[in-house]
Amino acid sequence: MKKRVTGIGGIFFKTKNPDKTKEWYKNHLGLNTDTYGCTFWWKDEKGNKCSTQWSPFNADTNYFLPSEKEFMVNYRVENLEELLKILKEEGVTIVGEMQTYDYGKFGWILDPDGNKIELWEPVDSAFL
Numbered sequence: 001m002k003k004r005v006t007g008i009g010g011i012f013f014k015t016k017n018p019d020k021t022k023e024w025y026k027n028h029l030g031l032n033t034d035t036y037g038c039t040f041w042w043k044d045e046k047g048n049k050c051s052t053q054w055s056p057f058n059a060d061t062n063y064f065l066p067s068e069k070e071f072m073v074n075y076r077v078e079n080l081e082e083l084l085k086i087l088k089e090e091g092v093t094i095v096g097e098m099q100t101y102d103y104g105k106f107g108w109i110l111d112p113d114g115n116k117i118e119l120w121e122p123v124d125s126a127f128l
Helices: 018-029 080-089
Strands: 005-015 038-043 049-058 071-077 093-101 104-110 116-122
Touching (some): 005 116, 018 049
Antiparallel strands (some): 038 049, 093 104
16 A cells, blocks of 8 residues: 555644744744744655644634644645545545645545544645
8 A cells, every 4th residue: 555644744733823822832842933933854765854743723723624623734745646546445534626826736635533633745845
């Protein structure tokens, strides 16, 4: 079987005050925060530059819907289009349509507990 998930692409969570939360993490844990949160840079087993995003969202965000959970995990994947077809055949709930940007392709699914999972086929070079 081909690789599906290759790493964690991001950790997203709801908070009442994202700016205050980012400032707290910057001051107390040393995260290099910006508008979106904090990007952690690393290299994969082939030496390619990769990133993982940490982002607080407003408590009233609709981005995690249809999940009512306070968090969403983003997983880095290979060949998102093929993976979404396979997942659909396996009976996994697909949320919305795949979207493509200069920094990668995104798709969404629900796990058995109703957690919305974001799948990302990254183009890390778009950030460099």
